[in-house]
Amino acid sequence: MIIFTLRRLLLLLITLFLLTFVGFSLSYFTPHAPLQGASLWNAWLFWFEGVLHWDFGVSSINGQLISEQLKEVFPATMELCILAFGFALVIGIPVGMLAGIMRNKWQDTLISALALLGFSIPVFWLALLLTLFFSLTLGWFPVSGRFDLLYEVKSVTGFALIDAWLSDSPWRHEMIVSAARHMVLPVLTLAVAPTTEVIRLMRISTSEVYDTNYVKAAATRGVSRRTILHRHVLHNALPPVIPRLGLQFSTMLTLAMITEMVFS
Structure with missing residues (x-):
């Protein structure tokens, strides 16, 4: 039961990472998008940290x-x-x-x-x-x-x-x-x-x-x-x-x- 729960939690984390990373990438590569001066990985980390604090940024x-x-x-x-x-x-x-x-x-x-x-x-x-x-x-x-x-x-x-x-x-x-x-x-x-x-x-x-x-x-x-x-x-x-x-x-x-x- 513990192994099954851990597998489900790991799958949840992987799914969450892929969904947020792919979703953020779609907006990152649009023209005049914010945070384009940083790398994709660093920009995603900055954005995801804000999401955890209920900060989704500013509407364009x-x-x-x-x-x-x-x-x-x-x-x-x-x-x-x-x-x-x-x-x-x-x-x-x-x-x-x-x-x-x-x-x-x-x-x-x-x-x-x-x-x-x-x-x-x-x-x-x-x-x-x-x-x-x-x-x-x-x-x-x-x-x-x-x-x-x-x-x-x-x-x-x-x-x-x-x-x-x-x-x-x-x-x-x-x-x-x-x-x-x-x-x-x-x-x-x-x-x-x-x-x-x-x-x-x-x-x-x-x-x-x-x-x-x-x-x-x-x-x-x-x-x-x-x-x-x-x-x-x-x-x-x-x-x-x-x-x-x-x-x-x-x-x-x-x-x-x-x-x-x-x-x-």
Whole structure:
């Protein structure tokens, strides 16, 4: 166990080094990049030491500290990812279980086809379609922004819903509704890809658990189907899926950049 842990830690350090070094090299060789007077290795050491102290340097676009800009915009990204991740779990787990239980039946075929379709759609194209239909055609949701222009919400946490709830304005309820309406389309756009992956993982895990002997024995003893699904199938199908969910959350951070660009 100790050797396995040490190997994983060593692999983590090597991966971290390669990712940061290659990423820094891309900016180092751009024209007029800072630190070009130093060697690549020394420049990377200087940059990485700053990163460890939460100092990412100065933006070449507006001259402001990148760390200060992250404090302003990163909470909005995290709020979007948390809501989309929660949506993916709420929808993906039961739908994936249904597909696994109804394996090779029409329900499984339909769910698998929809999941494949959702996984194949590019995020920016889906965002444009949702905006065109629900915002421009039906007028149900706003096109962009976090609040309606009528409201001025003081930023406390950076999370739109929490800031609206903490506001002492007499229009607090309207602010919360406005923030929620602005969240619907970005959350749906960002949640599609992780939802399809959760469905796929739960389908595979559920179908494996559903064919085990202890599940068949419980059904033979006359245990209700609801009890079998809750106590035996869900409790044993979910643990293998949980470690892979972290990868989905990290993927959403990448997709969130595209989503936020479309919805401003």
